Amino acid sequence: MVETKVTVVICQAQGRNPVKRQMEEDILTAFIAEPSVDVSLVPHLYDMPHDHTGTLFLKSVPGNLVVLSWLYERATRWTLDRAGVRGQEGTSLIVSERDDDEVIEDEDLREPRGIGTLDVPDRKLYCLDLRVCSNANDYVHEIKRIVGENNVQTVELMSLINGSPKRAQLQRYLHPERQLEARLALDGGSTALADKEALPEDTRRRWYPVIDYSRCTNCMECIDFCLFGVYGVNALDRILVEEQDNCKKGCPACSRVCPENAIIFPQHKTPVIAGANGDVGGIKIDLSKLFGGDDGMSGLDMAVRERDQELVLDGRKAVGISVGVSSRTHDEFDDLMDDLDALDF
Numbered sequence: 001m002v003e004t005k006v007t008v009v010i011c012q013a014q015g016r017n018p019v020k021r022q023m024e025e026d027i028l029t030a031f032i033a034e035p036s037v038d039v040s041l042v043p044h045l046y047d048m049p050h051d052h053t054g055t056l057f058l059k060s061v062p063g064n065l066v067v068l069s070w071l072y073e074r075a076t077r078w079t080l081d082r083a084g085v086r087g088q089e090g091t092s093l094i095v096s097e098r099d100d101d102e103v104i105e106d107e108d109l110r111e112p113r114g115i116g117t118l119d120v121p122d123r124k125l126y127c128l129d130l131r132v133c134s135n136a137n138d139y140v141h142e143i144k145r146i147v148g149e150n151n152v153q154t155v156e157l158m159s160l161i162n163g164s165p166k167r168a169q170l171q172r173y174l175h176p177e178r179q180l181e182a183r184l185a186l187d188g189g190s191t192a193l194a195d196k197e198a199l200p201e202d203t204r205r206r207w208y209p210v211i212d213y214s215r216c217t218n219c220m221e222c223i224d225f226c227l228f229g230v231y232g233v234n235a236l237d238r239i240l241v242e243e244q245d246n247c248k249k250g251c252p253a254c255s256r257v258c259p260e261n262a263i264i265f266p267q268h269k270t271p272v273i274a275g276a277n278g279d280v281g282g283i284k285i286d287l288s289k290l291f292g293g294d295d296g297m298s299g300l301d302m303a304v305r306e307r308d309q310e311l312v313l314d315g316r317k318a319v320g321i322s323v324g325v326s327s328r329t330h331d332e333f334d335d336l337m338d339d340l341d342a343l344d345f
């Protein structure tokens with residue numbers, strides 16, 4: 001029986017920004033010799049494919065997990081969920097700033113009514129946004145606080161991982177162009193993480209939607225609206241992102257038509273689409289929604305325009321509002337226009 005270790009995974013920023021690299025290195029260095037923490041470094045979370053070493057490593061962690069990334073916490077949590085990395089939501093004192101101009105007033109009062117995610121293990125998962133603080137010490141202190149919060153006597157779960165992860169972590173940091181190939185092998189109930197010859201892995205920049213199942217009601221509006229075959233359903237008829245590489249780079253259209261604001265594009269420049277808490281679409285009378293988009297367009301207007309642009313770029317015909325927009329959304333859109341008329345601008 002030993003102290004529970006917390007695994008800390010730092011997800012690198014895209015590109016080679018020296019300030020961001022320094023922040024990552026400072027946090028890594030602070031814990032490299034810390035016995036109560038296993039620290040590791042992986043490429044950008046959103047860009048790693050499901051069979052990437054970093055993804056496999058994240059999936060191999062059985063205990064409490066802290067993931068730091070250059071994304072909103074919500075985007076990190078649901079990107080991890082998509083990769084099958086789940087846990088009970090841990091509360092951090094470092095919280096992404098909200099853009100009050102884009103947040104509806106009753107956001108915090110709304111009851112979560114999503115279908116939720118499945119197979120959530122009984123461990124804590126903390127997601128920290130590396131963009132919130134400019135000083136690495138703030139993250140170091142917060143991680144230490146989390147370690148203290150989880151400091152109970154139990155079996156050392158990380159000892160199930162063989163090898164010398166600390167050496168590997170340093171090598172990955174010092175040589176980010178080389179990645180260690182991790183193989184998970186189940187052998188009599190023990191998990192082995194094998195360090196193999198360093199191999200290059202695919203971490204090109206990606207663009208695809210991530211579903212927040214705490215909000216998603218499985219209404220299927222997104223699957224109807226997207227005409228590029230991105231969405232599908234699983235054996236339980238739950239919506240999922242099936243063909244992520246079919247998504248059109250830079251297009252966030254379906255996030256604007258999702259009635260629950262459950263679709264996240266972590267790399268979009270607009271905070272509420274990138275996973276900040278708040279609303280996205282253009283249904284209710286809300287000035288941020290009416291005028292938040294280009295040219296004062298509503299969310300639905302913008303979504304239809306964005307989808308049409310992608311259809312035309314694909315050599316297909318624009319379809320406007322006539323395809324994939326439900327009658328419910330149509331009605332709400334009409335109500336919106338009536339309300340706009342009543343405002344008499």
Ligand code: SF4
Nearest residue numbers: 216217219220222258
């Ligand atoms: S439109 Fe939104 S709420 Fe409806 S199924 Fe898609 S993600 Fe879920």
Ligand code: SF4
Nearest residue numbers: 226230247248251254
């Ligand atoms: S952003 Fe566009 S292409 Fe991508 S899933 Fe949504 S509607 Fe489909």
